[in-house]
Amino acid sequence: MIKKKVTILNEHGLHALPASRFVKHAEKFKSEVKIIKDGIEVSGKSIMGILTLACEKGCTVIVICDGKDEKDAMRDLSKILEGQD
Amino acid sequence: MAKERRLKGIAVSKGIVRGTVFIFETKKIEVFQTPILSIYIRKEIERFEKAIKQTKRELMSIKERINQEIGADFAQFLDAQILMLEDKEIINTVKKNIKDEKKNVEYIYHKVLSNYAEKLGAAKTLYLRERVVDIWDIGMRVIRNLMGLTHSSIVEVPKDSIIIAHDISPSDAALINPSNVLGIAIEVGGQTSHTAITARALEIPAVLGIEGLLNKIENGEVVIIDGDRGILIKNPTRGRIHFYEEAKKKELEFEKTLSPYCELPSKTQDGRHIDISANIEFFAEYIHARKYGAEGVGLFRTEFLYLTRRGNPTEEEQYRVYDTLAKRMKPQPVIIRTYDLGGDKIVTDYHEANPFLGWRAIRVGLDNPDLLKIQLRAILRASANKNVKIMFPMISTYEEIRRVNFILKKVMEELKAKGIEFDDTLQVGIMVETPSAAIISSHLAQQVDFFSIGSNDLTQYTLAVDRGNEKISQLFDHFHPAVLRLIKNVIDAGHDAHIWVGLCGELASDPLAMPILIGFGIDELSMSPISIPKVRMVLRALTIPQCVEISEEALGFRTALEVKRFLRRTIHKKFPSIEMVVRKRGEKNE
Numbered sequence: 001m002i003k004k005k006v007t008i009l010n011e012h013g014l015h016a017l018p019a020s021r022f023v024k025h026a027e028k029f030k031s032e033v034k035i036i037k038d039g040i041e042v043s044g045k046s047i048m049g050i051l052t053l054a055c056e057k058g059c060t061v062i063v064i065c066d067g068k069d070e071k072d073a074m075r076d077l078s079k080i081l082e083g084q085d
Numbered sequence: 086m087a088k089e090r091r092l093k094g095i096a097v098s099k100g101i102v103r104g105t106v107f108i109f110e111t112k113k114i115e116v117f118q119t120p121i122l123s124i125y126i127r128k129e130i131e132r133f134e135k136a137i138k139q140t141k142r143e144l145m146s147i148k149e150r151i152n153q154e155i156g157a158d159f160a161q162f163l164d165a166q167i168l169m170l171e172d173k174e175i176i177n178t179v180k181k182n183i184k185d186e187k188k189n190v191e192y193i194y195h196k197v198l199s200n201y202a203e204k205l206g207a208a209k210t211l212y213l214r215e216r217v218v219d220i221w222d223i224g225m226r227v228i229r230n231l232m233g234l235t236h237s238s239i240v241e242v243p244k245d246s247i248i249i250a251h252d253i254s255p256s257d258a259a260l261i262n263p264s265n266v267l268g269i270a271i272e273v274g275g276q277t278s279h280t281a282i283t284a285r286a287l288e289i290p291a292v293l294g295i296e297g298l299l300n301k302i303e304n305g306e307v308v309i310i311d312g313d314r315g316i317l318i319k320n321p322t323r324g325r326i327h328f329y330e331e332a333k334k335k336e337l338e339f340e341k342t343l344s345p346y347c348e349l350p351s352k353t354q355d356g357r358h359i360d361i362s363a364n365i366e367f368f369a370e371y372i373h374a375r376k377y378g379a380e381g382v383g384l385f386r387t388e389f390l391y392l393t394r395r396g397n398p399t400e401e402e403q404y405r406v407y408d409t410l411a412k413r414m415k416p417q418p419v420i421i422r423t424y425d426l427g428g429d430k431i432v433t434d435y436h437e438a439n440p441f442l443g444w445r446a447i448r449v450g451l452d453n454p455d456l457l458k459i460q461l462r463a464i465l466r467a468s469a470n471k472n473v474k475i476m477f478p479m480i481s482t483y484e485e486i487r488r489v490n491f492i493l494k495k496v497m498e499e500l501k502a503k504g505i506e507f508d509d510t511l512q513v514g515i516m517v518e519t520p521s522a523a524i525i526s527s528h529l530a531q532q533v534d535f536f537s538i539g540s541n542d543l544t545q546y547t548l549a550v551d552r553g554n555e556k557i558s559q560l561f562d563h564f565h566p567a568v569l570r571l572i573k574n575v576i577d578a579g580h581d582a583h584i585w586v587g588l589c590g591e592l593a594s595d596p597l598a599m600p601i602l603i604g605f606g607i608d609e610l611s612m613s614p615i616s617i618p619k620v621r622m623v624l625r626a627l628t629i630p631q632c633v634e635i636s637e638e639a640l641g642f643r644t645a646l647e648v649k650r651f652l653r654r655t656i657h658k659k660f661p662s663i664e665m666v667v668r669k670r671g672e673k674n675e
Binding site: 015016017019020023024042043045046047048049051052054056 | 161162165169174201205209
């Protein structure tokens with residue numbers, strides 16, 4: 001299992017488009033993906049879960065990937081969270 | 086036979102149609118609750134799975150349609166909706182709750198969604214809060230499928246329909262299919278509402294602001310929409326139907342006489358060329374622009390991109406739209422105006438007492454340079470096509486244009502440093518739509534390559550009249566001598582500085598105004614595409630010396646009424662060939 005702290009840089013926070021991109025990518029990996037914000041944990045494969053975290057620009061979340069392809073998953077997924085659009 | 090009734094509203098999009106009422110309701114359905122016997126739990130879950138699948142098929146087909154008709158960029162919100170629909174967390178929670186609570190799936194699903202909607206509704210960011218709309222959009226679709234109810238989706242409107250609704254959201258408005266929708270009537274909204282703009286863009290007759298409409302009209306009845314006079318007629322008498330059929334016939338004949346003017350050159354009788362271009366709001370309208378013979382896009386409003394996306398589109402998304410538009414219009418020019426948005430669209434919980442005098446358009450852009458820069462980068466990249474011009478809205482001070490130019494220069498330098506291609510000679514202009522800009526236009530002209538006079542806002546600000554306010558809307562008159570003097574001032578200031586001056590408000594398509602504008606020396610007129618043939622016909626009947634004389638005399642009058650009377654008289658005497666067009670204007674506008 002690997003954990004990583006990521007800061008959201010998108011102007012409008014983790015809104016529908018980046019959230020859906022995140023989910024689409026997360027689903028490609030076998031690993032379990034979780035996002036934790038302010039003590040609330042949601043599945044990284046659930047767009048509704050991610051949206052309800054209400055991640056605004058500048059907030060920090062913890063991403064957890066757990067499984068065989070966790071390293072690849074983390075590399076790919078944190079890039080989306082740190083993306084600007 | 087039932088008695089005829091006339092329901093009065095605001096005329097926002099011209100034309101007369103008779104069609105069948107299609108009530109488009111976004112009202113929530115009452116979700117019932119009922120216990121389920123343990124042996125039926127599996128059945129209940131199967132019912133749920135089936136409804137999800139059916140809903141997905143529906144969303145895919147809508148997506149396909151938007152892809153084909155409007156463009157892939159606009160279909161993206163459906164991708165997010167499909168993901169929400171198939172969200173495993175939700176599906177698993179619903180299944181689990183059906184087993185635990187032994188209640189029907191409609192009730193359980195609704196409860197689970199309410200839970201998410203509540204959390205999302207508490208978010209600080211507007212974009213996130215607005216996702217609640219998506220949740221219920223999909224949720225209700227699934228529930229309607231579960232209950233075997235039909236959808237009242239705007240995409241699925243049958244042929245020859247008149248859409249009747251309380252309101253139509255911008256995202257629904259984007260989905261209106263002009264080949265099926267004959268007319269629109271809704272309870273709310275005015276001239277500048279999204280429904281009005283969409284209706285005009287798609288050339289669908291529309292009447293807005295009819296109070297209590299839904300209580301008076303039923304699905305399936307046949308009504309007439311008179312978009313010229315702003316009325317809906319219920320149970321029309323035979324005489325009325327005949328009257329409208331005749332009117333329609335005349336309208337078609339009129340269009341026929343105008344059709345050659347889609348192609349003739351935009352020249353006065355004595356050979357002076359005036360550019361006649363199109364105002365467009367949706368990308369797809371470039372088709373209208375071409376059809377009616379526009380010589381370019383004089384105003385591409387970009388707000389729509391922002392509003393349909395319910396958030397700021399990325400540079401890439403914007404670039405694709407601007408680039409495609411530029412390519413389709415090539416070699417004709419395309420003037421892209423940066424966002425003219427109210428602050429409430431940008432920041433959560435932002436309200437102001439007087440939005441028209443508030444934080445909007447370039448004022449918002451200058452306070453959010455990142456937002457502005459993304460748009461500028463996208464426009465500049467599209468300018469590599471060599472036919473793009475940039476325009477800034479709502480400039481009211483000299484400092485603003487200095488600051489905007491500074492930002493633009495910085496963006497250009499960034500692009501250059503990265504080796505990204507753009508047109509470094511692209512023209513930069515401003516909308517002159519505040520009295521202050523019109524008065525100091527000689528100074529502003531030093532900073533730009535062109536002016537485009539926004540006559541609607543200029544009139545509204547000069548006369549201190551909100552035309553949406555019924556009590557005073559009769560005071561709104563762009564022939565007011567104060568407005569005419571300001572327009573002349575702007576054109577003179579522009580020409581003194583050797584820059585060109587256009588006009589893109591409603592005045593540009595008012596045949597009565599043509600002799601004055603031409604006489605003042607206007608270089609370009611930009612209007613809704615449908616008005617182009619009419620304006621060109623008028624233009625081709627005029628001569629420059631006559632127009633100069635008329636415009637000079639017009640400036641001497643004291644009231645808008647005197648100006649208009651004088652113009653009518655003069656046209657009657659000197660240009661009988663265009664009197665038909667001018668008289669037609671009289672019928673409709675006054």
